[in-house]
Amino acid sequence: MKTPLLAFNSKGIYCEAADVYIDAWKPVDKVIISHGHADHSRWGHQKYITHHDNVPIVKHRLGEVNIESKAYGESFTINNVKFSLHPAGHIIGSAQVRVEHKGEVWVFSGDYKDEADGVCTPFEAVPCHTFITECTFGLPAFKWKPQAEVFEEINQWWKQNQADGRTSVLFGYSLGKAQRLLKHLNPEIGKIYTHGAIENMTEVLRSLVDFPPTHLITRETTKVELNGNLVLAPPSAHGGTWIRKMTPYVTASASGWMTFRGARRRRAIDKGFVLSDHCDWNGLINSIKATGCEKVICTHGYTDIFAKYLRELGYDARTEKTQYEENED
Amino acid sequence: MKAFAQLIKTIDSTNKTNLKVEALADYFQQVSDEDKVWTIAILSHRRPPRPVNTTLIREYASELANIPLWLFEESYHIVGDLAETIALVVPDSQQETEKSLTQYLEEMLALKKESDEVKKEYLVSNWKKLNYYERFVFTKLITGGFRIGVSQKLMTRALAKSTGIDEEVLAFKLMGNWNPNKISFQELILEENEADYLSKPYPFYLAYAIEDQPNDLGDPKDWLAEHKWDGIRSQVIIRKNQLFVWSRGEELVTDKYPEFEDFVGKLPNGIVLDGEILAYPNNEIGSFKDLQTRIGRKTVSKKLLEKTPVILKVYDILEYEGKDIRKKSFVDRRRILDQLHADFKDEISVFHLSEIMKFSAWDEMAKERENAREIKSEGLMIKRKNSTYGVGRKKGDWWKWKSDPFSIDAVLTYAMRGHGRRSNLFTDYTFGLWDDEHKELVTFAKAYSGLTDKEFKSLDAWIKKHTLERFGPVRSVEPYHVFEIAFEGIAESKRHKSGVATRFPRISRWRNDKKMGEANTLEDLKAMIPK
Ligand SMILES: [Zn+2]
Ligand SMILES: [Zn+2]
Numbered sequence: 065m066k067t068p069l070l071a072f073n074s075k076g077i078y079c080e081a082a083d084v085y086i087d088a089w090k091p092v093d094k095v096i097i098s099h100g101h102a103d104h105s106r107w108g109h110q111k112y113i114t115h116h117d118n119v120p121i122v123k124h125r126l127g128e129v130n131i132e133s134k135a136y137g138e139s140f141t142i143n144n145v146k147f148s149l150h151p152a153g154h155i156i157g158s159a160q161v162r163v164e165h166k167g168e169v170w171v172f173s174g175d176y177k178d179e180a181d182g183v184c185t186p187f188e189a190v191p192c193h194t195f196i197t198e199c200t201f202g203l204p205a206f207k208w209k210p211q212a213e214v215f216e217e218i219n220q221w222w223k224q225n226q227a228d229g230r231t232s233v234l235f236g237y238s239l240g241k242a243q244r245l246l247k248h249l250n251p252e253i254g255k256i257y258t259h260g261a262i263e264n265m266t267e268v269l270r271s272l273v274d275f276p277p278t279h280l281i282t283r284e285t286t287k288v289e290l291n292g293n294l295v296l297a298p299p300s301a302h303g304g305t306w307i308r309k310m311t312p313y314v315t316a317s318a319s320g321w322m323t324f325r326g327a328r329r330r331r332a333i334d335k336g337f338v339l340s341d342h343c344d345w346n347g348l349i350n351s352i353k354a355t356g357c358e359k360v361i362c363t364h365g366y367t368d369i370f371a372k373y374l375r376e377l378g379y380d381a382r383t384e385k386t387q388y389e390e391n392e393d
Numbered sequence: 394m395k396a397f398a399q400l401i402k403t404i405d406s407t408n409k410t411n412l413k414v415e416a417l418a419d420y421f422q423q424v425s426d427e428d429k430v431w432t433i434a435i436l437s438h439r440r441p442p443r444p445v446n447t448t449l450i451r452e453y454a455s456e457l458a459n460i461p462l463w464l465f466e467e468s469y470h471i472v473g474d475l476a477e478t479i480a481l482v483v484p485d486s487q488q489e490t491e492k493s494l495t496q497y498l499e500e501m502l503a504l505k506k507e508s509d510e511v512k513k514e515y516l517v518s519n520w521k522k523l524n525y526y527e528r529f530v531f532t533k534l535i536t537g538g539f540r541i542g543v544s545q546k547l548m549t550r551a552l553a554k555s556t557g558i559d560e561e562v563l564a565f566k567l568m569g570n571w572n573p574n575k576i577s578f579q580e581l582i583l584e585e586n587e588a589d590y591l592s593k594p595y596p597f598y599l600a601y602a603i604e605d606q607p608n609d610l611g612d613p614k615d616w617l618a619e620h621k622w623d624g625i626r627s628q629v630i631i632r633k634n635q636l637f638v639w640s641r642g643e644e645l646v647t648d649k650y651p652e653f654e655d656f657v658g659k660l661p662n663g664i665v666l667d668g669e670i671l672a673y674p675n676n677e678i679g680s681f682k683d684l685q686t687r688i689g690r691k692t693v694s695k696k697l698l699e700k701t702p703v704i705l706k707v708y709d710i711l712e713y714e715g716k717d718i719r720k721k722s723f724v725d726r727r728r729i730l731d732q733l734h735a736d737f738k739d740e741i742s743v744f745h746l747s748e749i750m751k752f753s754a755w756d757e758m759a760k761e762r763e764n765a766r767e768i769k770s771e772g773l774m775i776k777r778k779n780s781t782y783g784v785g786r787k788k789g790d791w792w793k794w795k796s797d798p799f800s801i802d803a804v805l806t807y808a809m810r811g812h813g814r815r816s817n818l819f820t821d822y823t824f825g826l827w828d829d830e831h832k833e834l835v836t837f838a839k840a841y842s843g844l845t846d847k848e849f850k851s852l853d854a855w856i857k858k859h860t861l862e863r864f865g866p867v868r869s870v871e872p873y874h875v876f877e878i879a880f881e882g883i884a885e886s887k888r889h890k891s892g893v894a895t896r897f898p899r900i901s902r903w904r905n906d907k908k909m910g911e912a913n914t915l916e917d918l919k920a921m922i923p924k
Contacts, residue, residue, distance in 0.1 A: 204460050205468045205481040314407075325405060325477060329542065335406045368863070369467045376461065385857070 069145075069163055069170045070196065072384040077172060077196070081165050082145035085109075086172050089387035096147065098174025099158035100125065100239055103389040113140075115149050117184075117272055118157030121239065124268045136185060152176040153187030154341050155240035156269055162190050171355060172196040177340065178347040179211060183247050183273055189354030196361045197352060198388070200342045201320050202370035208320070208344040215248040218337055221316060222253050226292040231313040235333070238262045238298045240341050243269055245296060245318060251276040257290060259297040259306070287311060302333070320344070352379070364388040396424050397432065397494045398526040401541055413543060417551030426578035427495040433581070434573035436548040440537050441574075444504040445512045447475060447536060453513050457520060458482040471810065476532035480525055488522040501534060502574060546785050556582060564596040564784055570645055594628040594639040595665060595711050595719065596784040600774060600791035607775060607794055608755050615778055617723070618750045618758055620770035621793055622706050623681045623882075624671040625688070629705055631656050631664045632715075638670075651693060652703055652743045659740050660733070663715030667782075668707035668747065674700065678769050682884050706745045707734070708774075711782055719782035723790075726782070758794075765796045766923060771881075772796040798879040799895075799921055801826070802904055802912045804834055805874045808856045809867045818853040819868065820844075822900070824878055826891070827914040835915055837891040838878055843900030852903075875907040876900050883921050893918055 071078050076088025076095070085092045091108035098104050098114075100121035105114070112131040114122060119133045134140060136159065139148040149159035154175040161172040171192040180186035208214075218234070225232045236242045238261040246266065249256055256278050258266065263280040279285075281295065290310055299317065301307060307315075320340030321327045328336035343351060352360060352374070360381040362371045367383035374381035403416040421429055434440070455465035465482065472478040504515055516535070523531055533539055549567065553560040563582070569592055571581060610616060627646070630637040636657045638647040647653075650670065672679030672687065679701065686701050687693065710730040711719050718726060727749060734746045752758045762773050772795035780790035803824035810819055821841045825834030844852065852874070859871040882896035893915075 203468050203471060204458060204464060205472055205478060207481070207485070323481065324472060326473065328405070329408070332408055334408050366471075369464065373461075373464055 069165055069168055069194070070172065072386065077386070079145060079163060082142040082147070082163075084113075084142050084145075084147075086161050087174065087386075087388070094142075096149075096161050097122065098152065098161060098172065099154055101155070101175065101389075103387070104174060113147075115157045115159045118159070120268045120271070121157055121265075124265065150190045151185040151188050153178065153180065153184060156184045156243065156272060158184060160190055162192065168193055170194045170196065171357075173198060173351075175200070175342055176351070177343050178351050179208065181211060181244050181247075181341070183244050187351070189351055191356050193357055194359040194361065195352055195355045195357040196363060196384075197348065198342065199348055199362050199365035199367060199370040201340060201344055202348055202362070202366040204345045206320060206323055206340075206344045207346065208338060208340060211248070211339065214318075214337055214339050218245070218248075218316075218318070219250045219253060221314075221335060221337075222249070222294050225314045226254060228314075229291065229312065231287075231290045231292065231310040232294040233297060233307060233310055233313050233315045234294060235297055235299045235302060235315065235317040236319070238265045241318060241339070242266065242296050242298070243273070243275065244339075244341070246275050246278065247273070249276065249294060254293040255279055257281050257285070257293055257295045259295070259301050261298050262296050281309070285309065299331075302331070349377075394490065394492055394494050394497055394523075394527055394530070396420060397428070398524075398530045401530055402526045404541060404543060410547065414547055414551045414554065417543065417548060418554040421552060421555035425493065425495070428493055429578050430573050430576060430581055431494050431498050433548065433552065433567065435534070435539050436543055437545045437567055438539070439571075439573060440534065440539060441498060441502050442505060443535065443537050444501050444507075445516065445535060449509065449512065450475070450479070450516065450532075450536065453516050454479040454483060454520070457517055458484070475536050476529055479520070479532045480529035483520045483528065486520075486522050486524060486528075490519075490522050490527075497531065498534065499574070552582070558582065560784070565593060568596065569593050569639075591632050591635065592630065592637045592645070594630060594637070595667075595717075595782075597626065597628070597641050597667070598783045598791060599786040600793040601786060601788050603775070603792045603794040606755065607758065607792065610755075610775065610792070613752050613755055613758065616752075616775050617727075617778055618752060618761070619708065619747045619774045619776070620765060620768065621772045621774045621795065622669040622671055622678075622747065623769065623771045624669040624684055624706070627668060627670050627705070628711070629653055629656060629666045629668065630712075631660050632662055634658065634662060640670075649687065649690065649693060650703055651698070653705065655741050655743055659737060661714070663712060664710065664733075665712035666705065666707050666730075667709040667711055668705045670703050671706050671745075673702050673704045680769060680884065681882070702743075704743045704745045706747045708747045709782065722779045722781065723776050724778045762794060762796060769923075770796075795881075798881055798901075799883060800877050800879045800901060801918055801921075802875050802907060803837065803878050804872045804909045804912045805852075805870060805876060806834055806836060806872060807867055807869050818849055819856045820849055820853070822876075824876060824898075825872070826918055827912060829914050829916060834872055835891050837889070837893060837915070837918060838880065838895050838898035840878060840898045840900050843879075844903065848903055872909050875904040875909055875912050877902045877904055883918070883923075885922060891915055891918070893922065 067080050075090035075092055077086040085095045087098050087104045088095045089106060093110045095109045096113045100118050105122055107126050112129055114133055116133040116135060119131055122131060134149050136149055136151050139146055146164040148162045150162055152158040152160045152174050154177055158174060160174055163170045169192040171190045173196060175198050176187050178187050222232045236245050242262040243266055256276060258278045258280055263278060266275060266278060287309060295310055315333045316335035316337060317333045318337040318339040320342060322336030322338045358380055360374050360379045362383045363386045371381040371383050400416060400420045404413050407413060451465060455462045468482060469475060469478040504512060519531055520528055549560055549563050553563055566582060626641040628639045634657055636647055636653055638650055638653055640646050672683035674683055683701050710726050713729055738744055765772050775792045775794055777790040803826050805822055806825040807823035808819035809821040823836055823839050826837050828835045856870050860868045861871060862869045878898050879901040880895040880898040884894050886894035
């Protein structure tokens, strides 16, 4: 049996023909990085190749590393294997990795979503023979509403809290979700305050995208000035002493997991908005169809279930173990 | 239906109790009287009988969602709630319906006797015209078990707020058997009705648990202690020569305990006793397992009555000479009870008293607590001498101080995915103990609660890397990690592979300090079974 173009080994996804890894989870010599989330772009590789827009993110998170960047669609060759990056629509700078060798084309999706979010370059399906897909939300229970509806709800919620004399605390991951929220919050309602982690990441991305102004919460920030305004915070800030400063406050989380009624209750959050940077069920299926692929490899998420369903649809689908987070939102 | 679905949505949008009560009170102001009665019924678990069996419901839903049944089942397993799963997987509608909650419930009542085709048509057409929350509520009403984060107590509080009727009076009115299809709001809530009061129990007063030590309750002389018996908490009512037995679940169970007819005609009328029904085989207190042989039966055979008779271990008296005496102090109530017991114990053999114990120091009480298991009690109840009999679970006057749980160190053997938010994590675990003879691990318990989120995460990552085999959602894992498992009760069991059944097993801590060879054996576990 010939070696597959991309193989899953103990260090990551490996292209033997080019001797290069994709999104490796152990330190390697050369790696192509799909996007800036910590589980996909890890510390300790000798050389990084990634999209231009991901460079500031990687540098912000990992410090000075040896990094080379590419544009979407720009092809480059390593040991006769042709590579190119294509928009994944997941977060700013996120890319699918296309690999072509001797007429065979594989695409690694990284994390992706098929809805244009107004912040990053929208997803494009790339024709291929084998598609490596995530399936974080690969269950028919997950269906996203158009984001315009969700943002309408979020802005309404903020307005109502303001009318009730409360501060709105909205949780979202500091890279990706926070900027998407920020982009679509209505700054006419009030001021938008940020937790340090979000402020720093957003500052890094301001050179790439236009965002409304934000105000960093500091020791000096008072309850009175926060009242009626909105605070953007990473989920980890919930439950700490930091949040007491916002009293009286109402909490909400924006995540695909908010689909489940129990998720909100278990995390002791008042309101859940269903908003994800991954595909929903139909998004996954439609995207796979659009690639025209025959083979599918399911990595993180509901891999077994999703692969089984794909096989029923006639795909040659299987699962592979990776060390990507299964709990991203 | 719109208003009710909106209410559930609002309740779902806050974690704050007072906002939930407010939303409910507003709702009670808005809706029709018949919708109010149905809402009260649903929130006090008086749902109509299930009109369609769940196997059919699942088939219809997966068909409408256009997914194979196995995929529906997998989704259900992960979501954890059937109505929620259905509301999520079926296509969203843009239609509207103005039908009221009452109309829906009347339709559901009528649906039960219809053919499967009619049922299917009813479900599918409604799923198609309801929005997400309406669909969820509609399906929840069909499948039953309406738990939505509003207790009966909160509902009663909201009702008190919107009607101006005292909360305790309302709690009393809502007890017992009433049929939402037959009673009006006027009759149920607004009217004073003497005849209804004949069978009505009082709301039970429940104790809070002492987590650590009772020392900060102040002077032990202000308190009395009793053993906490492991049976069925009940009220026995004798009024106008009739007997009524109510369990804590507000179920009228008079027929199940014919022994208690002995109270009638002997005890004076106008008495309500609060006590624990206990099995009493061979003239001694039996186990909860013994009592279970009586619980499930509608009719009780003579043979069973002889084999497993019951007694009432009485804690308190709530009504005497036809008067509500809950506002008297605990000591005063006990004085009446003690006299009654002294007068009638010889005549009424099922009438047992829960003995009162006085302590001058908390550590004396702690010693008594250590003996609890030997006399088949679960620990101690501590009651303030001058306390009145309250409603529901209230902090302050009544405390339960349960015996420390049993505990044993076991090895993780299997893992299964959790539900909901944790559905991507392996959070349901199976544990084994060593069988010394065969040098293998024998499954003894399943447990899921008890780890912190951080521990769950790290164990989950370990499981994913150390899976041996997969069986559907279950994986067997390399035996390696040792956990301390706590449980409340233990008994021999033929149904379990280990030969032992434990009650409420849970993880109490991760024994990172122990190697798997240091976990306990099955023999260690068996040695814990009370002789
Ligand atoms: Zn990601
Ligand atoms: Zn990912």
